[in-house]
Amino acid sequence: MTVVYYSSSSNYTHAFAQKLRAAGQHCVRLPLLTKDDTLLMEEPFVLITPTYGAGPRRGAVPKQVIKFLNVPQNRELLCGVIGAGNTNFGETYCQAAHIVAQKCQVPLLYRFELLGLPEDVRNVNEGLNRLWKQKLQRRA
């Protein structure tokens, strides 16, 4: 069970993923550059994405995330999405996570701001552990 995340060179989401790693989650970062090959997933995973762009309707989802989700096998294995954002962006707070959840018909599992607070790391870590357990039980 894996957490896949995109983080630009500002490394905000990367900092959050590092804390999840320290808590024992397996986290994999999407390539920084859109021209690089994307990942092909082979087991269920959760995606963490920040929100980009200027307006509510364009460019909110990072291009690398779109490229990754354009692969049908990746979409099939996507269990849910977590949004990284900033409430100062008003109604577009965590817009990319909302869009992915809707487009891929998966649950929006959690949202956090910037690097995430310690509570956010704890909530996500515990939530992921519950989710992985459910997936294993369903498989068994």
Next chain:
Amino acid sequence: MAEKVKLISHVDAINWNRIEDPVDDEVWDRLTANFWLPEKVPLSNDVPSWNTLTPEEKQLTMRVFTGLTLLDTVQGTVGAVSLIPDSLTPHEEAVYTNIAFMESVHAKSYSSIFSTLSSTKEIDDAFRWSTENQNLQRKADIVLSYYRGDSPLKRKVASTLLESFLFYSGFYLPMYWSSHAKLTNTADLIRLIIRDEAVHGYYIGYKYQKGLERVDEATREELKAYTFDLLFELYENEVQYTHDLYDSVGLSEDVKKFLHYNANKALMNLGYEPMFPKDVTDVNPAILSALSPNADENHDFFSGSGSSYVIGKAVNTEDDDWDF
């Protein structure tokens, strides 16, 4: 204006087809796409609502906005400009010119609010208050002293704290009015300012972290200690300023939670871990909701109380690179 203006010694023609740091390009696009002017916001629709406020509430509102005007003026004419000579790339210089101009738009937009809602005498009284309030003047003086100092990275810390922390004692009030269905058009304008400041704080904080990569470990430690010291200094002053403004309407404690919440975000913009614990950052949900309409919905599956999955709300995207 005694000191000499520091200028870059050498300039090459800027080539936007050769980007050294993609964040410069992204932030430029975002800032220019966000461009707005106060004339686009129908502020005059707030006149009936303004007339329902008590004289004390009107005075508080005017004072809050002159305080914000002062900060935007500092940032527009000194702060963002002072960052230009320290830039790592030519595109960074260009982004600061955009930031400086938008800060001047912000500063002017408060005057649009004033002239729509208030009389010349009330406006003059409020500006006089802003020059006489010690805590407001002190906050501008603290930041200005770092802008004049000789450390590029300390300048960025001061600038990020201004963008991401010092505005929020003021931003609280229009969010409060908005949550009571008052001055809603003014609140729309303030939300545009908040959105801009969020990008500014993010960008300057990011450039600070880029700068940290170029100094040794001892300097990094020193800058971290400096950041927390400056935040404490500004925080103590901010608490006093909050009491000056909000004691008369009984909102000071609520405002302080909003200060803590935003101080944490300012620290994160600089790459540091948040400092204030959750029990002092639990912002009034009505204020959070006025800031970001769906932020306080406690529906996230991992939050504990939410037991049902929520699929994202219907949001169409016009991006054409999706394959499905």
